[in-house]
Amino acid sequence: MNGATGGRQGDWNRRRFAGAAMGVAALTVLPSPAAPPTAPSREPSPASGAAASPEPSAAGSPPGTPGAPQPSGSSGSPEPSGARPLFLGTYTSVDGGGSGIGLASYDPGTGRITRTGVLGGVADPSFLAVHPDGRTLYAVDERSSGAVTAIRLADRAILGRRATGGAGPCHVSVHPTGRWLLSANYGSGSVAVHPIDAKGRLGERTDLVTHTSPAPGPGQQGPHAHQFVTSPDGGHVLAVDLGTDTVYSYRLDGAAGTLTEVARARTRAGAGPRHLAFHPGGRYAYLADEVDDTFAVCAYDPDGGRLTIGAPQPTGTGGGGGVTNYPAQFLVSSDGAHAYLAGRGRNTLTRFAVEAAGARLRAAESVPVQGDFPRHIAFSPDERLLFAANQRSGTVSVFHVDRATGELELAGEPFASPVAVCALPL
Template identity: 30%
Template sequence: MLSQTSFFIKEEIHLSASQPRLLLFVGSYAEADDPGVYTYEMDSASGEIRLLDQATGMKNPTFLGVNAERCKVYAISETTEGGERIGEIIAFDLDSAGKLRELNRELTIRPSSSHIQLDRSGRFAVVSGYHGGNVGLVELRADGAVGKLVNEQQHEGQGADPVRQDRPHPHSVAFSPDNRYALVADLGLDRIVVYSFESETGRLVYQSEASTPPGAGPRHLAFHPNGQWLYSINEVNSSLSLFSYVEATGELVLQDTVSTLPLDYAGENTTAEVAISTDGRYLYGSNRGHDSLVQFAIDPESGRLTLVEHVSSQGGHPRHFALTPDGLHLIAANRDDNLLAVFAVAPGSGRLTFTGRTVTVSKPVCVKPVWF
């Protein structure tokens, strides 16, 4: 049984008593002595970005989870226990000036974690273990601090690619719109594994699974706003898969798969992030190698994708990107050029135009824009 502290106390917390501010939280590859998590404020009209704070003391805090209502930021990190690698989560309080203060940290799964996702209630976090083939459910306490690992699931098997898919590689988790299911993208198995999320008992219970095409390598997932379609961006073969989603059972059925690359591109490439516009009309993905952002139009009847265009990500290895909550901008995190690049999103067409605004950040690999 979970402790009573797993239930958040309902209260209103705001960063500012005036109008909301658009903040960006950035995670990066970093050594513990160097800055690894950054807070920026972004002007939602101009796209201008200014640094508010940066935090040290974490090794490779590559992915972040943000709870805006509770003014909490969660970062994964790598550490050791008894000479063995183990993942951890660090919780931060965020004050009215955008400053980060470490609240606590707790160990999670071995040997490390690659991704963190908060459930829609903010009471739990799920961490994905790319290197260990495992997924861990972590309790978050009433004050927002990180609690203990309460459940762990181990994947088994292999995929079609003997190099990239010799064993399980859970890369990320997405919660269903109703928070009843946790869907795990396992790159190594070519599977989306669906777990029933039992929040009262703190358990992930196997429900079902669906397969991408062999050798695809699902990496990250995005639900369409209508809740009926799920999109998987597939790292190994640079593709996007559309699944129909059955809300009652969590069942997924593969409908279509398309390439993220131009027909005439023959170089090496892996994909990274996927996101959908708030109006549900467009899907965006990132290509590492081709170093581009790809835009698709979403058919409103079937969910199938039609290519709109590719645009340069303005840097090497766009490992992550995000649309701002107002839908006016896209920020691309180009790891190899230490660069955040800001794009304007055209109303109606959804097309991307580079604004000329950039921010230098050491090896950025996650960007989370949130209203506070």
């Protein structure tokens, strides 16, 4: 860990190796808007239109890019007829971890997963995202010298690697325009922007913003950016910071790739917000608070980018037997009727009925995930399957989703995948 983040190394290691920063529904009562923000620190922005990575060589690494990883170990079995691709994130630097991005396929009817290989040359790919055009995969390198890697899916060639400017990037997303990659550096509490060219390659970073205020919450040694996503209308990008108990809203300059903070919303002290998921209507979002084991329904103003966080609510149905749930993330169906919350402490998926046009969540049921520590959940493109990556058991559970009722049914035995921390079905 570099000097800027060395004091927070304990926080980061707990996240990576223990799997968590250890530390029913009612109508939402929305608080008053937060005070005007204090400008965060930022590095000087390079000129817009920075050159992107050059074309890859035949071996898959872009010439002239020092230390570019190679697509070693990318060969594997062809996908069965009718099967869909599945990419699996892991840690390569922990005991029992994987050796790269896991390559698999799944049957969209049965949910059965078949291993097809490993894409090597990518260290600690703990989170994955795909470009809107479906041609390029992006992976974080969650190490102290954080980076993001672009991979062309047609031949699994690595197109290049770019530094995120911070430590421990744990989340990455692609702006809906397909022109910008957004990454969150957990270890250093910063967010970064990289340009994406027409071939999916990454250019030099156009902005880096560190969350220097407010002060860290109880038990936190500094800021910990955990997620960086775009609002449904594409007008703003939002960064969820577990360390400062704050969600920051930025306006992204579509030409220069620079960020301007326009609002911020604070949870109660010590909540530890982790991940945010928007209702498709664009006026509400659901925030999972990892540390205090709650969630909140948030109102969202798309005009100003302001998020207003509602009252904290319990994360599941029934009693937890004294076990903290460590909620990981929400997943919302595209019709806006159902929301799902992964709970890593009780190893459950809780289904909520979405009511009042997104303003209210009603807990309907909690089902066992059949694994240990479900860190990431994702739908198949048709939303008939839900995948859960279980970090501690090293498995991926698959559930059939009843599109009408939202009910979940386990689709066979979980699939073994070393230190499974992300599952991305295409």
